[in-house]
Amino acid sequence: MSASKSTLSVFLLMCFLFCSVSEEKTVKSGDDVTLHCQSPRDEAITSLKWIRPDLKKKTDKYVFYFRDSQIFEDYQHPSFDGRVQLKDPQMKNGDVSVILKNVNINDTGTYECRASVRNEESEPINIINLTVTDSGQTSGNTQTEGEKDEGKKDRNLGLIVGLIVGILLLVAAVVGGFVFYIKRNGRPCQRVHYTAADPQQDIQLSDL
Structure with missing residues (x-):
């Protein structure tokens, strides 16, 4: 063994x-x-x-x-x-x-x-x-990835700007519609003038 x-x-x-x-x-x-x-x-x-x-x-x-x-x-x-x-x-x-x-x-x-x-x-x-x-090939690939990242950043920035502009336009439309509604349906105050139908009646009333 x-x-x-x-x-x-x-x-x-x-x-x-x-x-x-x-x-x-x-x-x-x-x-x-x-x-x-x-x-x-x-x-x-x-x-x-x-x-x-x-x-x-x-x-x-x-x-x-x-x-x-x-x-x-x-x-x-x-x-x-x-x-x-x-x-x-x-x-x-x-x-x-x-x-x-x-x-x-x-x-x-x-x-x-x-x-x-x-x-x-x-x-x-x-x-x-x-x-x-070849390190040149590797650098090329890295550059391509960088370009992709830049493209994504540009698209994201465009979406953000578009969203902000859309919100501003919506707010402007709401405010404009509200102002138009007020101008269209609002009634100005009217002054009431009371005039005597008969001037002679005014004289008689004053003599009393």
Whole structure:
């Protein structure tokens, strides 16, 4: 029973060490991107290689190459010169991620992380498929969204102005109708004059 457990433990350990993980990343041109990689063994890293298989075959150069506590820029592909650095320079807890700065369309591709201890050769422990999109296209989309927002604001402003004008016209119509009604149906006060039918009668009455 103990032998079976030991065999299973060794199998799981080997799988953990050599089975690589793949992930997809999409970023905009000009951005910085972190290429994540975690060493499965919590030991001092003696060798770290970040490679692009397509470039490695053509030029035998690396995206990033670290060995025996030194970074070898001479082995780095010219297109990555000065643009790649360790996320954690001390690679604590097996963090061997790197930051690729100011990416461009030509950085689109597959990146492999290979970390080893005791100078042992390592299989890829992480594979990243990076896609870099043109920032101009993204800006264009943003501008289109901005134009849509401006259009909505203009329409809302038009509705508000139209509503205010409508209310003012309604008030003016009500006031005008009321004034017209008063002028049409109102009767001015009439003065009553009493005059004698016969002047002689007035004289006789005064003599009494």
